[in-house]
Amino acid sequence: MVPAGTGRRRRSTALAAAVVAAAALALMASQAAATPGATPSTPEGSLDIAQLGAKGDGKSDSTRFILQAWTHACRATGTQKIVIPPGNYLTGALLLAGPCTSDIIIRLDGNLLGTADLNAYKTNWIEIMHVNNFAINGHGTIDGQGPLVWSHNECHKSYNCKVLPNSLVLDFSTNVTIRGVTLLNSKFFHMNIFQSKNVVVDKVTITAPGDSPNTDGIHIGDSTNVTIRATTIATGDDCISIGPGTRTVRVHGVRCGPGHGISVGSLGRYKDEKDVEDVVVSNCTLRGTTNGLRIKSYEDSKSELRATRFVYDGVTMDNVSYPIIIDQKYCPNNICSKSGHSKVAVTDIVFKNIAGTSATPEAVTLNCANNLPCQGVQLQNVDVKFAGKGNTTIAVCHNVHGKATNVAKPLSCL
Numbered sequence: 533m534v535p536a537g538t539g540r541r542r543r544s545t546a547l548a549a550a551v552v553a554a555a556a557l558a559l560m561a562s563q564a565a566a567t568p569g570a571t572p573s574t575p576e577g578s579l580d581i582a583q584l585g586a587k588g589d590g591k592s593d594s595t596r597f598i599l600q601a602w603t604h605a606c607r608a609t610g611t612q613k614i615v616i617p618p619g620n621y622l623t624g625a626l627l628l629a630g631p632c633t634s635d636i637i638i639r640l641d642g643n644l645l646g647t648a649d650l651n652a653y654k655t656n657w658i659e660i661m662h663v664n665n666f667a668i669n670g671h672g673t674i675d676g677q678g679p680l681v682w683s684h685n686e687c688h689k690s691y692n693c694k695v696l697p698n699s700l701v702l703d704f705s706t707n708v709t710i711r712g713v714t715l716l717n718s719k720f721f722h723m724n725i726f727q728s729k730n731v732v733v734d735k736v737t738i739t740a741p742g743d744s745p746n747t748d749g750i751h752i753g754d755s756t757n758v759t760i761r762a763t764t765i766a767t768g769d770d771c772i773s774i775g776p777g778t779r780t781v782r783v784h785g786v787r788c789g790p791g792h793g794i795s796v797g798s799l800g801r802y803k804d805e806k807d808v809e810d811v812v813v814s815n816c817t818l819r820g821t822t823n824g825l826r827i828k829s830y831e832d833s834k835s836e837l838r839a840t841r842f843v844y845d846g847v848t849m850d851n852v853s854y855p856i857i858i859d860q861k862y863c864p865n866n867i868c869s870k871s872g873h874s875k876v877a878v879t880d881i882v883f884k885n886i887a888g889t890s891a892t893p894e895a896v897t898l899n900c901a902n903n904l905p906c907q908g909v910q911l912q913n914v915d916v917k918f919a920g921k922g923n924t925t926i927a928v929c930h931n932v933h934g935k936a937t938n939v940a941k942p943l944s945c946l
Contacts, residue, residue, distance in 0.1 A: 580614075580615040580617065601615075695720055702731060727753075734761050749772055752772070761786070822854075831863045837877070897928050
């Protein structure tokens with residue numbers, strides 16, 4: 533992860549929302565909300581992009597045909613299914629905005645390819661905005677073609693870098709399911725969920741090289757009731773990152789690696805950030821990641837917020853660096869003052885049934901603020917061993933209150 537990634541996430545999302553707001557509001561003024569159980573109407577045109585004229589040759593621009601199918605489906609009633617048949621369909625930016633008078637399913641049997649022409653994007657590639665009761669399912673691929681543009685990513689040089697397009701963005705949407713598809717080689721994040729509710733990501737595969745820049749698997753911000761299950765994520769950044777304002781997240785049966793692990797934060801970088809609460813990560817496997825289960829907040833945090841009620845249960849570590857981390861003194865690239873005075877309260881965090889191997893001697897790191905120690909941290913049935921030679925497994929704990937139960941002796945620092 534580029535250290536100041538959370539700032540770019542928030543700025544990228546805010547910019548995307550501003551750019552598309554006018555279009556979304558225009559549609560909101562002209563369309564009524566979908567009526568549950570409404571009788572399906574016949575769309576004014578085909579919902580199969582090939583029938584509309586799209587060519588699956590990987591070269592012809594299919595953008596307008598997908599947007600036509602969306603307009604036809606959005607203006608109809610009942611449940612409407614947009615079909616992307618087998619083939620390779622090259623597109624530019626796709627703003628799929630509502631509200632719609634129908635529930636929409638995109639059946640992805642073919643592959644969508646994001647053009648390498650960065651001038652074709654204002655912000656993101658595929659953006660779902662102000663849409664309720666929406667799904668993408670199938671066995672096709674959303675291919676960002678990142679290798680063609682990663683050389684333009686300069687975020688490792690400058691905090692105020694130009695952000696490349698995210699592949700799939702869900703903004704201000706409710707009751708969304710993404711199932712069965714593959715997200716491949718995003719230009720920036722593979723999936724970004726912002727101010728959305730009741731989102732399910734199920735049996736999805738997300739893949740990019742371990743050294744690809746800023747290719748987070750799934751980022752969640754200011755959202756409620758998000759479930760990620762039976763999903764495999766291998767990227768060059770966080771497999772899953774959970775940002776401020778997020779509540780009720782369930783991550784179950786996820787395989788992560790390579791990547792930077794499963795992270796909450798960074799928190800406290802900006803004013804008016806909201807609490808993160810009620811996060812459960814269960815029955816997951818992390819393999820070869822540069823971090824494991826991580827909670828991080830800025831040392832000179834600008835917001836007073838809480839990170840509370842997290843449970844990490846049944847997680848297997850396979851050669852993971854720093855498997856368990858709470859870091860309230862996060863200060864990347866010296867962009868903050870190292871005062872040790874945090875405004876982010878970390879409370880009621882449980883790590884239980886965590887086992888496996890660590891790539892670093894330091895298997896547990898609980899580094900909490902001088903003025904605001906972590907409270908209610910529990911280690912239960914934790915046994916992670918350093919896999920290397922010439923050193924022993926250790927735990928480092930500062931300013932943390934809690935208890936350890938049935939924990940390997942080298943890790944019992946509470």
